[in-house]
Amino acid sequence: MPTELPSTTDFKYAIRTNRREFLHDAGVFGAGLAIAPWIAGVGANAAEQTSSNMIVHTTSPLNSEPQLGELTKSWITPVESFYVRSHAPNPKIDPAAFRLTVEGLIDKPLSISLAELSGSFEETSVVATMTCAGNRRSEHSLIKPVGGVPWQAGPIGNARWSGVRLSDVLKKAGLKDGAKHVWFEGLDEIAKGDGIIPFGASIPVRKAMADADAMPGALLTTKMNDQPLTPDHGAPLRGVVPGYIGARSVKWLGKIVVSDRPSPNHYVATAYKLVQEGTPIEWDESGPLYRFPLNSVICVPAANSKVPNGKVAVAGYALPPGTPGTSISKIEVSADGGRSWVVAKITSPVREHCWVLWKADVNVSSSASELIVRATDSRGDVQPELGQWNLKGYMFNGWYHLPVRGE
Numbered sequence: 556m557p558t559e560l561p562s563t564t565d566f567k568y569a570i571r572t573n574r575r576e577f578l579h580d581a582g583v584f585g586a587g588l589a590i591a592p593w594i595a596g597v598g599a600n601a602a603e604q605t606s607s608n609m610i611v612h613t614t615s616p617l618n619s620e621p622q623l624g625e626l627t628k629s630w631i632t633p634v635e636s637f638y639v640r641s642h643a644p645n646p647k648i649d650p651a652a653f654r655l656t657v658e659g660l661i662d663k664p665l666s667i668s669l670a671e672l673s674g675s676f677e678e679t680s681v682v683a684t685m686t687c688a689g690n691r692r693s694e695h696s697l698i699k700p701v702g703g704v705p706w707q708a709g710p711i712g713n714a715r716w717s718g719v720r721l722s723d724v725l726k727k728a729g730l731k732d733g734a735k736h737v738w739f740e741g742l743d744e745i746a747k748g749d750g751i752i753p754f755g756a757s758i759p760v761r762k763a764m765a766d767a768d769a770m771p772g773a774l775l776t777t778k779m780n781d782q783p784l785t786p787d788h789g790a791p792l793r794g795v796v797p798g799y800i801g802a803r804s805v806k807w808l809g810k811i812v813v814s815d816r817p818s819p820n821h822y823v824a825t826a827y828k829l830v831q832e833g834t835p836i837e838w839d840e841s842g843p844l845y846r847f848p849l850n851s852v853i854c855v856p857a858a859n860s861k862v863p864n865g866k867v868a869v870a871g872y873a874l875p876p877g878t879p880g881t882s883i884s885k886i887e888v889s890a891d892g893g894r895s896w897v898v899a900k901i902t903s904p905v906r907e908h909c910w911v912l913w914k915a916d917v918n919v920s921s922s923a924s925e926l927i928v929r930a931t932d933s934r935g936d937v938q939p940e941l942g943q944w945n946l947k948g949y950m951f952n953g954w955y956h957l958p959v960r961g962e
């Protein structure tokens with residue numbers, strides 16, 4: 556197995572080489588056999604299957620993702636099928652005593668109860684996709700092993716989030732000159748080194764204030780799919796930042812700080828960055844991740860299914876990048892290793908910061924060993940053929956390969 560990335564300037568080539576070497580060393584590389592057999596189900600070994608049909612990676616804290624086939628059943632993901640990614644057990648919060656505090660570079664510090672929040676600010680809802688930066692992490696490990704929860708392609712979901720606009724709360728507090736970043740702090744207690752830290756995030760003030768008609772820059776939410784937030788998803792209050800990786804949408808939100816710089820919290824200052832070696836210098840050189848990348852995944856049929864020779868019904872999701880105003884414009888599926896592509900039919904609404912669901916009838920020959928999907932966004936950007944390996948296994952968005960067995 557390769558232990559280091561070649562120091563070539565052609566990173567794409569390096570990845571391909573490593574992937575081949577990996578397969579070769581693992582004894583499964585053969586002529587015409589691509590990476591497919593390894594993709595689905597990778598990392599599932601340690602995970603536990605529950606009656607709720609979720610793949611549970613860890614129980615305390617809970618880290619779980621749905622079976623892919625569940626995801627394409629509905630554009631809005633039911634809460635029961637929505638992944639959970641928590642760094643510590645759910646904090647116990649008394650909603651009656653709960654206060655959200657707002658401090659920092661503002662004119663008027665605030666301490667707001669849940670009743671005051673819903674009573675003083677206009678309620679609004681948005682449909683937005685939440686996805687973990689570690690979605691598809693198990694595919695990084697095919698190139699070179701990475702640590703962390705071995706997510707398959709299920710830590711993603713689309714929900715209707717209801718609450719108040721963050722911009723309205725910041726306007727009430729009054730932003731001072733020099734206010735550039737908004738920090739969020741959760742009420743959870745994460746053991747880190749010798750101490751306990753909360754989960755934290757931050758977003759630029761400009762993003763917080765960037766409300767469009769149908770799309771707020773960020774929301775402080777109390778409901779998910781028109782029901783009160785569940786403890787796993789951050790009750791009683793969570794931030795939701797459309798277009799950004801899930802890590803910026805802080806659950807159990809207790810504190811907001813307005814600052815001239817990004818949050819020094821571990822999950823902004825160190826984690827959630829793209830690094831290769833992970834040297835202290837490299838961490839310092841890298842900026843925090845914000846927007847999620849263009850992506851697409853095949854959810855049906857299940858991995859390693861036997862598919863008949865002839866037309867096969869294929870379905871999945873595609874996510875536009877978190878670039879403002881960008882939506883999905885095309886999804887293509889190939890059953891011949893990328894030589895020819897069938898354009899899929901989009902079966903859901905098409906919006907910025909939201910996934911689309913799609914389906915396609917694809918002609919599969921008896922020799923086919925995999926199906927591939929790739930998406931194109933409204934700016935004309937196409938998903939890259941190869942995912943870019945990084946130490947923490949974030950943002951994997953290479954063409955998705957689904958292994959199948961032709962008849």
Ligand SMILES: Nc1nc2c(c(=O)[nH]1)N[C@H]1C(S)=C(S)[C@@H](COP(=O)(O)O)O[C@H]1N2
Nearest residue numbers: 638639640641642687741754801802805806
């Ligand atoms: N307070 C707090 N907020 C958090 C987290 C956390 O561990 N603690 N995890 C983050 C990460 S990494 C993701 S991907 C999303 C997951 O949201 P979900 O569990 O509601 O799906 O929550 C984010 N917000």
Ligand SMILES: [Mo]
Nearest residue numbers: 687688801802
């Ligand atoms: Mo995440």
